[in-house]
Amino acid sequence: MNFCPEEVLEHIFEFVTSHKDRNSMSLVCKTWYQVERESRYGVFIGNCYAINPVRLIKRFPRVRSLTLKGKPHFADFNLVPHGWGGFVDPWIKALAKACPGLEELRLKRMVVSDESLDLLSRSFVNFRSLVLVSCEGFSTDGLAAVAANCRNLQELDLQENDVDDRRGHWLSCFPESCTSLVSLNFACLKGEINLSALERLVARNPNLRSLRVNRAVPFEMLQKILIKAPKLTDLGTGSFVHDSDSETYHTLKSAMTNCKSISSLSGFLDVASCCLPAVYPLCANLISLNLSYASGINGNELVKLIGHCKKLQHLWILDCIGDDGLRVVADTCNELEELRVFPSDPFGPGNAAVTEQGLVAICSGCPKLHSLLYFCQQMTNAALITVAKNCPNFIRFRLCILDPVRPDPITMQPLDEGFGAIVQSCKRLKRLSISGRLTDSVFFYIGTYAEQLEMLSVAFAGDSDNAMLYVLNGCKKLRKLEIRDCPFGNMALLKDVGKYETMRSLWMSSCELTLGGCKTLARKMPMLNVEIINENDQVEIIPDNNDRQKVEKMYLYRTLVGPRPDAPDFVWTL
């Protein structure tokens, strides 16, 4: 194809947006590599330490949309100490200098400072979209800077971040000239906001499609918002508590009746059951419903609400719905594609209100189900086998039995056969989390059958190193493996060191790894960063005979840029 002008190539490449496809294209030949890199606008970096800002910008000088992920997944569950890393600051600094055309930034599990947000807000004239998921390190002052300075802001989406809320009227910092908002989500903020500023903001942004407010926004505001945002398709309520006999309540209910466009509903961070009927008018059109923070709604009320939602495709709910409630979901929501059931009492493993029966019911009634996250009290092999038969389309299957070593309560057997059935039947499975009493057998099944598996999460499972080896040898597409509290040691770690270069990362905590084993791996594989997290001075590095010391937390990842310069004292790159 060396007679094809580059302009034509570039035009053709415009139609290819998937970064995986783009990566493949760049490997074809030098010309394709050059054309591709100069025309790549959306860059996805799954591990911010696999590359550095300078090299990124050098390769993709025209980047307009950047996605960065920082800390390992288990950081969500407090397994990664504060200060570990994932700082976005150097990225924003480098981009501010070299890529003034930046339009979008999406960050997950990164540390963001107010200074970074301020710099961001002043450096990119066309900046239009900021999405922060599970990030920390910033306050509402940083948000105020973004609101005030980003003239063309369309999207500000804050999901489950840990934000220092200084109650400083950040929302009021959106200037009168801001009329471009399409999506605004501040549900995770804890502080008060200026309600009349919110009302005026909604009124002057006619293209607003998605609005998720926080707990401080009271029931009375909703009706005002709905009237002023006719294009709204996604609503997240704040506080949903009011006297159901009041005029305010009835006014809202009428307003809801006129909202034909809302297809996604969430919030209910404070809720009184008596107010729920106000949203019944929306239910017939709902595609997506997230009640997973609504701990004030009991099972019966949940069931009544969901009974109206025949078109539902995505449901996030608490386990107080119970197995019976899930049967109603199965009868009603035949279009269901994604289900997440969270525990309503996470500190009491005996208190979960759903069991294997709820799951079986769902899978019988919802053949389109492909994504599941299910916290439950117990699971049986028979149930999992039934699920595997009825729902062979799972792409994501995450099961969390609250007592993590609980066997099948009926047969007292491990759950190997059940999960084995899942991986054998679900040929498109990409993500799997297993729990319950599990032996090496389940890993054998995973290695043998889970050919498309990209991410595996394991806790308190397995009997020997063989388990880990089955997975490493068998799952050719494995990218992320995270393991905690399993009896896997150096033998498993070192058997096939080349495997880790085909993966994004490996996390192992509370296993049987020793310092010596990790050192050996680091020595053999210079393209990996093998990091030890050494909290509380567990491991002493000075004495020479310390190789037999157990390593509590190890995180390794492939990288092009060697040990990271920002590692704190308690992180050692071997």
Added chain:
Amino acid sequence: MVNHFPGFETFAMDFKETELTLGPPGEFRVSGRKSGKKRGFPEMLDLNLSGPNGRRNDSGAQLEQEASSSPKSPAAKEQLVGWPPLRASRKNAMRSGGSNYVKVAVDGAPYLRKVDLQMYISYEQLLKALEDMFCYFTIRNYFMEPMNGYEYVPTYEDKDGDWMMVGDVPWKIFVESCKRIRLMKGSEAAGLEPRTPPQNAVMEAAEEDSG
């Protein structure tokens, strides 16, 4: 910090070696775990995961209970770091939202009930729910109805252990301070004074069984 003890460094090094740990001497270990031992979930916990009745945990082994009769504090249940795998924002939401179940005793009834005060937003709702629950009588509504003609008066025990009339304080304050509810026979409550509950053998037996 200036240390005034001569030989302090030596002391510090020896201290670690004399530290009490499990297992035979001479074996190097980190954070109290024995090297080479397969870590099992039950060993991770100091306290029994099972409920206050001390049922066997499901892997078949009876876990050691440090204090089998004392109630499990919330802190104890969280001993396993990072389990269940939930984001902090979800765990916190559960903690604050959650439920607030209090016992409801009715004079003369053979057993108690429990209501979740967080389910209601006003006294009216609560009293209506209690009426539905104990449907064979009517409860005096503090705000609306006179004392006469009603059989039962709602009272509650607050955090200080005093028995109060339901309805005196704002609803939200009531929810925070109410520990248990007693529907008192109207004739006894005529004096409108807080009083200690009567010696009722049936009620006490029922309480012990459900405690």
